[in-house]
Amino acid sequence: MSERVSLPDGAKVSLERAGEALIVGLGGTWQIQAYLPGTTAVEAALDASPRPTGVRYDTGELGGWDSAVLTFLQGVEDAADERGIPVEREGLPDGVRRLVELARAVPEREGAHVDKAPESWLVRVGRYGFSVWDGAIGELSFLGQATLAFGRFLRGKASYRRSDLRLLIQQTGADALGIVSLVSFLFGLILAFVGAVQLQQFGAAIYVADLVAVGMVRDMAAFMTAIVVAGRSGAAFAAQLGTMKVTEEIDALRTTGISPMEFLVVPRIVALVVMMPLLTIYADAMGILGGYVVGTGLLHISPRAYMQQTFSALSMSYFIPGVMKGTVYGLLVALAGCKQGMDAGSSASAVGDAATRAVVKGVVAIIVACGLAQVISWVFGV
Amino acid sequence: MTNSNGHPSSSPSALISVRGLTMAFGDFVVMRNLDFDVNRGDVFVIMGGSGCGKSTLMRHLLGMLEPAAGEIFYNGESFTRASYEQRETFLRGFGVLFQGGALWSSMTLAENIALPLEQYTSLGTGEIRAVASLKLALVGLRGFEDYYPAEISGGMRKRAGLARAMALDPDILFVDEPSAGLDPISSRLLDDLILELQGSLGTTFVVVTHELPSIFTIATNSIFLDTNTRSATAGGHPIELRDHSEDPAVRAFLRRGESEHE
Numbered sequence: 001m002s003e004r005v006s007l008p009d010g011a012k013v014s015l016e017r018a019g020e021a022l023i024v025g026l027g028g029t030w031q032i033q034a035y036l037p038g039t040t041a042v043e044a045a046l047d048a049s050p051r052p053t054g055v056r057y058d059t060g061e062l063g064g065w066d067s068a069v070l071t072f073l074q075g076v077e078d079a080a081d082e083r084g085i086p087v088e089r090e091g092l093p094d095g096v097r098r099l100v101e102l103a104r105a106v107p108e109r110e111g112a113h114v115d116k117a118p119e120s121w122l123v124r125v126g127r128y129g130f131s132v133w134d135g136a137i138g139e140l141s142f143l144g145q146a147t148l149a150f151g152r153f154l155r156g157k158a159s160y161r162r163s164d165l166r167l168l169i170q171q172t173g174a175d176a177l178g179i180v181s182l183v184s185f186l187f188g189l190i191l192a193f194v195g196a197v198q199l200q201q202f203g204a205a206i207y208v209a210d211l212v213a214v215g216m217v218r219d220m221a222a223f224m225t226a227i228v229v230a231g232r233s234g235a236a237f238a239a240q241l242g243t244m245k246v247t248e249e250i251d252a253l254r255t256t257g258i259s260p261m262e263f264l265v266v267p268r269i270v271a272l273v274v275m276m277p278l279l280t281i282y283a284d285a286m287g288i289l290g291g292y293v294v295g296t297g298l299l300h301i302s303p304r305a306y307m308q309q310t311f312s313a314l315s316m317s318y319f320i321p322g323v324m325k326g327t328v329y330g331l332l333v334a335l336a337g338c339k340q341g342m343d344a345g346s347s348a349s350a351v352g353d354a355a356t357r358a359v360v361k362g363v364v365a366i367i368v369a370c371g372l373a374q375v376i377s378w379v380f381g382v
Numbered sequence: 383m384t385n386s387n388g389h390p391s392s393s394p395s396a397l398i399s400v401r402g403l404t405m406a407f408g409d410f411v412v413m414r415n416l417d418f419d420v421n422r423g424d425v426f427v428i429m430g431g432s433g434c435g436k437s438t439l440m441r442h443l444l445g446m447l448e449p450a451a452g453e454i455f456y457n458g459e460s461f462t463r464a465s466y467e468q469r470e471t472f473l474r475g476f477g478v479l480f481q482g483g484a485l486w487s488s489m490t491l492a493e494n495i496a497l498p499l500e501q502y503t504s505l506g507t508g509e510i511r512a513v514a515s516l517k518l519a520l521v522g523l524r525g526f527e528d529y530y531p532a533e534i535s536g537g538m539r540k541r542a543g544l545a546r547a548m549a550l551d552p553d554i555l556f557v558d559e560p561s562a563g564l565d566p567i568s569s570r571l572l573d574d575l576i577l578e579l580q581g582s583l584g585t586t587f588v589v590v591t592h593e594l595p596s597i598f599t600i601a602t603n604s605i606f607l608d609t610n611t612r613s614a615t616a617g618g619h620p621i622e623l624r625d626h627s628e629d630p631a632v633r634a635f636l637r638r639g640e641s642e643h644e
Contacts, residue, residue, distance in 0.1 A: 032551055033502065036509045066551040066583070071509075071516045095582035102578055103519035346532045347487030 011068060012061070013037050015045045022052035022085075024076060027061030030068040039075035046083055055080050057091035065096065073100050142339050146269065149261035153270065158262040165267040172233045173275030177282065179232070180225055184216070184283035187224050188290025191215050196299055205299045209309035212291030218318040219325065221283035222276075223370055226329030229276065230362035234337035237268050238358035241341025242351035250342070260342070269334040276330025277323045284322065325373055329366050336362040396455075397422045397554065397586055398443065403452035405438050412438050416452070416614050418605050425580055425587040425600045427620065430607035431635065436590045439607065440556055443588065444478065445469055456554075474502060477552035481559045483543030485531040491518060491542050492527035498549045517545040521575060537568040544575065554586045555579070561593040573599045594638060606632050 011034075014025035022045055046052060055076065062069075073092075077100070080087050089097045119127075152158040195211040241264060244250050250260045288310060295301045301309075337358040344354035396419035403416040412435040420426040428436045441447045443454060445461060454461045456472055464472065485494050495514040499505060505513065515527055521541040531539055540563070547555055560576070561569040573596055579585050591597060597604070597620050606616040606623070608631055616623050616632040624636035 032499075032505070032513065034504075036505055036513070038509075067513060067516060067548075070520075071513045074516045074519065075512060095584075098578060099520065099582045102575075103516060103524075106519070106522040106524055108525040347530070349488035 010035050011037055011072075013041070013072070014058075015041060016058075017045075017052065018056070020050075020053040021056050022046065022054070023056050023058050025058040025061065026069065026072075027059075027063075029063040030065045030072075032066050032068040032071075034068075036068050037072055039072065039079055042076050043079045046079055046085060051083075052085060055085060055087040057089065059091055059093055059096070062093065065093075069096055070099055070103065074103055077104060138343070139339065142342070143335070145261050146265055146335065146338075149259060149266045150269065152262060153266045158266055159258050160263050160267050165271060168267055168271035169275055171236070172229065172271045173278060176229060176232055176275075176279060179228055180279055180283055181286050183224050183228050184221055184286040185290040187220055188212050188216055188287030188292075189294055190290075191220065191287070192291040192294035196294065200299070205295075206301055206305065206309055208291060208295050208299060209301070209306050210313035212295075213288055213310045213313045214318055216287030216291075217284045217314055217322045219322065219370065219373075221287050222280045222322050222326035222329060223366065225276065225279045225283045225326060226333060226366045227363060229272065229279070229330065230333045230336075230359055230366060233268075233272060234333045234358045234362040235355040237334065237337030238341040238344070238354040239351055241265075241338060242344030242354040245342065245344050246346050246348075246351060265338040265342070268338055269331060272330035272334040273327055276326045280323050280326030284319075321373070321377065325370070328369055332365040332369060333362040336365055395422075396420060397424075397457060398426075398588070399455040399458070400443075401453050401455070403439075403442065403454065404450045405435060405442055405447070406450040411450070411612055413607060413614070414612055416605075418614065418617055420586065420588060420603065422586055423580065423584055424603045425576065425589060427597050427601040427604040428588065428590045428607065429592055429597055429604055429620070429635070431592065431609055434607045434609040436592070436607060437558060440558060440588065440590050444476065444556060445473070474550065475553040477547035477550065477555045479540070479543045479547045479555065479557045479560070481562050482536075483531070483539035485539055485542055485546065487531050490528050490530055491523065491534075491545070494531070494542065495546045495549045498546070502550055513549070514545075517548055518542070520548070520579075521545045522571070536563050537565070540564065540568075540572065541575075544572070548579070548585075551583065552585065554588060557587060557589045557591075559591055560589060561591060561596050566595075569593070569596060570599075576600055594636065597636075606635065608632075 010028050011030040012025075012027040014027065016023045016025065024042060046055075057073075073096070077087055089100060092100065149158060153160070191212045192208050195208045196205060199205050199207050199211070241250070244264070250264070253260050253263055292303070292306055292310075295306045296303050340354040340358040340361065344350050398420035400416055400418050404414045405412040405416075416439070428439055430436050438447065442449055449462060453463070456475075459472075461469065461472055485491070486497070489497070492511060492514040495517050496510045499510045499513060503510075511527075515524070518524060518526055521544050523538060523541055523545065526534065526538070526542070531542070534542070540560070544557075547557075555576075557576070560572050564572065576587055576589070577600055580587055587600070589596075589600065601620045604617060604620050604623070605614050606629075607613075608615040608629075610631070615629045616627050620636060623632055627633050627636075
């Protein structure tokens with residue numbers, strides 16, 4: 001590097017014995033981009049009997065050099081140290097000698113190397129068991145803290161910024177209208193098609209209106225909206241909080257005496273719990289519209305008959321549970337997103353992992369809750 | 383914007399030549415009409431108060447921001463007018479140490495250093511590992527190959543960042559605020575390391591800093607950016623500038639605003 005000699009000859013290493021000592025000769029031009037000689041030959045020479053009592057360098061033939069030389073010398077000295085053979089660095093050019101000394105000035109830290117011995121399956125099963133247990137405890141304590149913070153929010157004692165809450169409500173609610181419209185319209189349309197195939201065989205095509213209305217209002221509007229919101233807002237919550245964790249913003253809140261639970265988590269939960277019922281009602285309407293398009297357009301049901309059939313099928317006993325389910329799903333999505341964000345590790349990929357886990361956990365929670373709701377409504381005959 | 387030098391041209395001996403450089407964000411002019419040379423083997427310090435455009439100047443030198451006017455030359459070749467591919471070749475000769483180290487958090491220290499080596503050399507895996515270990519040893523981090531950036535301290539991250547910046551033995555090493563976030567001793571050690579690398583490997587350094595002890599220790603040449611005039615008001619060796627600069631702002635900066643006659 002210091003003397004850039006553009007000789008075509010590459011790095012050369014020669015090994016000679018001068019009495020007791022081993023002389024390592026370096027020649028040619030050493031360039032890291034080109035080629036790096038190994039130290040196997042040097043190690044063999046150090047092990048040869050009779051063993052050399054010292055290592056010296058001869059760099060008379062050395063042309064240009066860069067880190068390639070240093071890497072090689074580091075290998076030579078490591079090998080010599082291992083065997084307890086002293087090395088004399090007098091033969092090296094000034095710059096090289098100083099850098100080698102610099103590289104060897106700090107001894108390798110004891111225990112700095114991470115030992116990664118493979119563990120037996122028993123250990124792994126045990127670890128997994130503990131991690132599941134710890135995870136469950138973690139979920140519970142998060143839920144507990146969130147509940148306490150929510151209690152303070154209801155009593156008006158939580159510290160948060162109203163403008164944050166308004167922005168969150170806008171982001172999770174109003175900004176989601178487009179995608180919720182599309183998904184629930186198409187879902188109503190799909191339900192209508194699926195029903196039409198069966199019902200037309202009995203000449204009962206008009207009941208497509210019932211199927212779509214009840215299906216959307218009782219379950220599917222809330223379900224599909226929740227899935228969309230898990231992908232949008234759940235992931236966004238995890239990424240936001242995870243990034244704040246990485247940049248120590250959450251620690252900064254804590255040291256300012258502000259509970260991150262109140263300041264960050266509760267507004268997000270509130271935003272989703274408030275917006276999910278509204279989105280669900282909106283999705284009900286869009287789904288029915290999807291069914292209406294199929295019913296009047298393809299099944300030749302008159303618009304008025306379709307609407308009459310729809311309204312006669314619907315009742316509050318479908319509508320209220322549907323909206324309640326939407327609210328619960330919103331709560332689950334917000335909890336999953338915030339929990340994963342708050343638990344995120346401190347690297348860029350950890351934030352990505354947190355967002356992924358938030359969506360997966362959110363979706364699984366929605367499906368489990370939906371299944372439970374079916375069983376409960378069956379048992380109680382709602 | 384007219385250039386006082388007429389046509390921009392680089393001086394033949396300089397490694398970096400900046401001619402009539404004006405930096406601006408939209409209508410907001412950060413600095414106008416900068417002219418300076420960095421010679422091979424210099425430790426060139428870009429100094430000035432907070433927010434004067436030191437880091438912006440470094441970003442221009444690295445091609446991360448485009449000049450509003452003027453031109454930058456490396457070895458007499460225009461960097462500003464180079465095509466995307468030509469710039470890649472320029473950039474290969476540069477190493478950059480970012481303020482926080484900017485290590486890739488999902489990779490170990492050894493992997494961080496290995497990435498540029500894998501990209502630009504034909505070395506095998508074992509050799510790359512050996513080079514990475516050496517670079518870590520040079521910055522005093524022997525044995526920390528398998529640590530992740532999150533597992534080491536801020537000062538160590540900075541040194542690891544320097545090891546990565548040196549991975550390809552660059553001709554020019556850009557260093558942004560070497561002392562930021564370091565205690566005086568770590569900061570001093572980093573300065574010593576810079577001097578050692580400059581002396582032994584002949585690397586040219588371009589350092590952005592406002593730390594006076596650091597400036598007086600390492601600089602062989604410098605430029606002072608003045609926020610008030612939006613131009614470079616002085617250049618040269620900082621000790622020289624402190625004692626003999628005609629500009630009171632420069633003297634005040636280099637004396638921490640203390641009076642010249644105690």
